[in-house]
Amino acid sequence: MRWHTDFRGNTTVEVYDDSAAHDGRLQAEYRFAADATIYSGSTLLVNNASEKTEYQYDSLSRQHTVTDYSHTPGSGTWNADTSTTTSYDPITQNVSSIASPEGTINYEYDPATGRHVRTYPGHDTVYADDPQRRLAFLHSVVLNDTRYANYLGLGFYTHQPAFAGEYAVDYRLRL
Numbered sequence: 001m002r003w004h005t006d007f008r009g010n011t012t013v014e015v016y017d018d019s020a021a022h023d024g025r026l027q028a029e030y031r032f033a034a035d036a037t038i039y040s041g042s043t044l045l046v047n048n049a050s051e052k053t054e055y056q057y058d059s060l061s062r063q064h065t066v067t068d069y070s071h072t073p074g075s076g077t078w079n080a081d082t083s084t085t086t087s088y089d090p091i092t093q094n095v096s097s098i099a100s101p102e103g104t105i106n107y108e109y110d111p112a113t114g115r116h117v118r119t120y121p122g123h124d125t126v127y128a129d130d131p132q133r134r135l136a137f138l139h140s141v142v143l144n145d146t147r148y149a150n151y152l153g154l155g156f157y158t159h160q161p162a163f164a165g166e167y168a169v170d171y172r173l174r175l
Contacts, residue, residue, distance in 0.1 A: 001044070009034030013044060025061065029053045036073060048073045062088060 003013040011032045016024050030049040032038050037048055046052070050073055056065040065085050069078040084100040092114060097106045108118040 003038075011036075011038055013038065013049075015044075022057075022061070025057060026055050028055065033073070047071075047076050052078065058088070060088075060093070062086070062093075 001013060001015055003011055005011045011034075013030045013032070014026060015028045015030070017027050018024050029052060030044070030046055031051040032049050036050070037045055039045060050070065052069045054067050054069070055063060056067075058064045063086055065083060067083040068081045070081050071078045082101050084098060086095055087097045087099070088094065089096045089109075092109060094109050094114065094116075095107050097104055103121070106120050107116060108120075109115060110117045
């Protein structure tokens with residue numbers, strides 16, 4: 001178990017599964033208001049938390065589902081607010097999609113190299129590399145307002161403001 005308190009006095013407690021089979025992976029996070037009683041002796045009082053996030057894993061120990069809950073402290077009833085599910089390609093083991101309340105993002109990979117080549121829908125991004133496996137081309141389209149960005153392979157990045165903000169890549173391909 002690990003915890004930290006922010007500058008407002010709110011505390012987050014992280015609970016890990018320390019069994020040999022699960023190798024210390026994160027199971028849950030509990031968020032407590034500044035005035036909440038967190039422990040009684042050495043017992044974590046989870047029903048005094050105002051929010052929690054639970055993490056579930058598949059049989060290969062990959063994160064599968066993340067669910068956020070809220071509740072009135074002391075009530076004992078947790079309400080699932082949002083859930084995000086990650087799916088994996090059964091052959092390559094790469095992430096194939098992430099589904100959340102905001103929508104689903106799909107990922108495609110080059111079968112020869114395994115390198116990520118496309119992300120869609122909503123914001124379609126296509127990647128391509130040169131023979132040295134360096135990023136040579138990036139084409140990004142925001143489908144709803146037709147703004148786009150292209151990396152030209154010359155260390156320059158041309159862009160228009162995108163819905164998530166502007167970004168640029170330097171000659172070392174750093175954002």
